[in-house]
Amino acid sequence: MLFEDLSLSQPLQQAIAELGHKNATPVQEKVIPEILRRNDVLASAQTGTGKTGAFAIPLLQLLNKKISGPHKDRKLEILILSPTRELAVQIEENIRAYAKHTEVKSGVVFGGTSIQPQINLLKNGLDILVATPGRLLDLRKQGYVDLEKISVLVLDEADLMLDMGFIDEVQKIIHLSHNLEQRLMFSATIPVKVEYLAKTLLQNPVRVEVDQNSSAASEVDQKLYMVPKPQKIELMLYVLRNVVQGGSVLIFRRTKHGVEKALESLAKNGFKAESLHGDKSQSERSLALNAFKNKEVNILVATDVAARGLDIDLLDYVLNFDIPNLPEVYVHRIGRTGRAGNVGTSISFCSADEKEYIKNIEKLLGGIIPVEENNPYPLEKDATPAVHLKKGSKHKKGRKGSGSKAKKKRWY
Template sequence: MQFKDLQLNKPILKAIEAKNYTSATPIQALTIPLVLAKKDVIASAQTGTGKTAAFALPILQLLFDKQDAGKKGKKVKALVISPTRELAIQIEDNFETYSKFTNLRTAVVYGGTSIEPQKDVLKKGVDILVATPGRLLDLHKQDCLNLDFIEILVLDEADLMLDMGFIDDVRKIERLCPKEKQILLFSATMPAKVVQLANTILKDPETVDATPTSSAAKNVNQLLFYVHKQHKMELCLHLLRNTIKGNILIFRRTKMGIAKLEKMLKGNGYKVDSIHGDKTQNDREKALNNFKDGAINILIATDVAARGIDIDNLDAVINFDIPNVSETYVHRIGRTGRAGNTGNAYSFCSADEKTYIKDIQQLINTAIPVIDEHPYVLDPKAKREVHRTPGKSKHKSGRKSAASKKNKKRWY
């Protein structure tokens, strides 16, 4: 479907045209008419399907006729709640792009950075506010934000929001808004707790499911490597030297794991940076911008930090640690192979992660091809890896074993 068939007005169509977009994605074609009809919507959509525009475009259309001339008189009429700072910034960027030829004003507020400049922006008056839950409630508590005029409330990445423990904040924000409002809920997956939240706050919602999970990885070439846990570093380096080229996003489960991998790759001359929850907002933005600008070509991230990040031309995703939630795998590999491009996803599976792979293959209804031509192959039949319990050495403390004397330095 073409955007011009979706009853959007000229200023918005002009902004879409300036981005060289003509056809709406399935989530946009299904959602935009429902939002324009002022229905509550619960939509299941992965990132990379154009879901931000699916709510941004109709919101701008609905607010267009009510735009206040003077900035001072503006009241927040649309509120978008996002779980992470990166995603909030990206959503606001979308609103800025599509409101280019209107008088509508957008702002974004999030934690991890000074609150004062954000208070100043709100004082000047905005129509659309994008926010993370904690910072929004802080601003409201300090009487810097009036939610009495909200007409549309959007909850984006609802599943992640609940995983991060924001359920009470979300309910509180919903109660602070007027009773009569339109609510749009977007979620990559629909676990029971998201459905329960939707049932309690949405009124007769229309359901949109634009991306069946199994089709999410159509343009991605998936490869599986069975490897001993202690050899994952070597395998990663081996593939980077011989196989994987271009812009690469590596997923690790923990911040400590990220630090180890980043140190090893930097020590081997790779241009690499990382994003995770302990980094300041400035450092996270800097790392992301360096990756987008090509100053580095490898970015290591945790799932929470990377959720919602939109990176064009991503050549490969490496699942250094296999996620224990199958949908997360689909979400990760969906970062590459976007907008008609093809991408590659490499997964490193140790013995204790095999059950996760089994669940993932069941979900995507596909057997991931196994690559066994590499120097660190783990027997696929191995149930677990044997590790010596610390402190159980047969040698006296302080005495080195013969093996450790022989082989002390790791080659990387």
């Protein structure tokens, strides 16, 4: 469907055209008309499929008809909740781009940075607010956000929101938003806990599901390297030198410690890289992401939580240094490349203890991930996971050390 076939106002059509968008994505084609009909929506689609546009475009259409007068006199109409700071900033940037030729004013608030500029932003009046749950509740407690005036609530990346432990904050925000006219929920997957939250928030929602299994994988060339775990660092360096060769690459590691370890190895070997994980301050995370987006560095090493939902233009490679234990996470990861019709490449390093994870991923994808034969550190075909035995105590069972005996008080 062409955007011009949708009943959108001229200012919105102009902004969409300037962004170079002609055809609505499948999720946009299904969701936009439902939001314009003022229905509640529960939408499930992988990242990189245009979910932000699916709710931003119709909400701007509805809002632009209503607003009038100076910003300071307007009440906050639309609240969009996001699980991470980076994703919140990204959503608000997209909204601003779509709203370029309208009178709609949007803003974003998140934790980990000074609250005063955000208070000033709210005082100047907003029509749309994008927020992370914790900072929103802080601002509400201080009297700068009135949730009772919100007419539309959007929950984006709901599954990640719950995975990150925001369930109590989200339910509190829902409870305090008494006058909602429309509720929208977007999630890459819809597990049981998301279904439960949907029942709490939504009223007779229209359900939209788009290509759950293959949408992210279809535009991505996937490669699998079977490698012993101790050789993964060396293989990473080999791949960066001989395969990536200066292209942009997002490397996923399971833990913050793993991210920093990989970053240290890259620096020692002359690569320029930045890292992204939860222990970094907001300013550090913003600097790292901007350096990568502006191509000051071509390598970004990140954990899943830090990188979920990031929209990075023309990303060449995703490198799964650690295979995720959940197959859906693999699809989210490789969905960072091959976005908006572009072709990308994912490279995965699988050690003996991760073979089962790959089987589950292939089951979800409905196909086999090709194994790369040109591999300088191959894993033996019959290799099994290393078993780490706990070393026993050097003392005999039931024996105490001399120090313990000396300190023991006698009762006689």
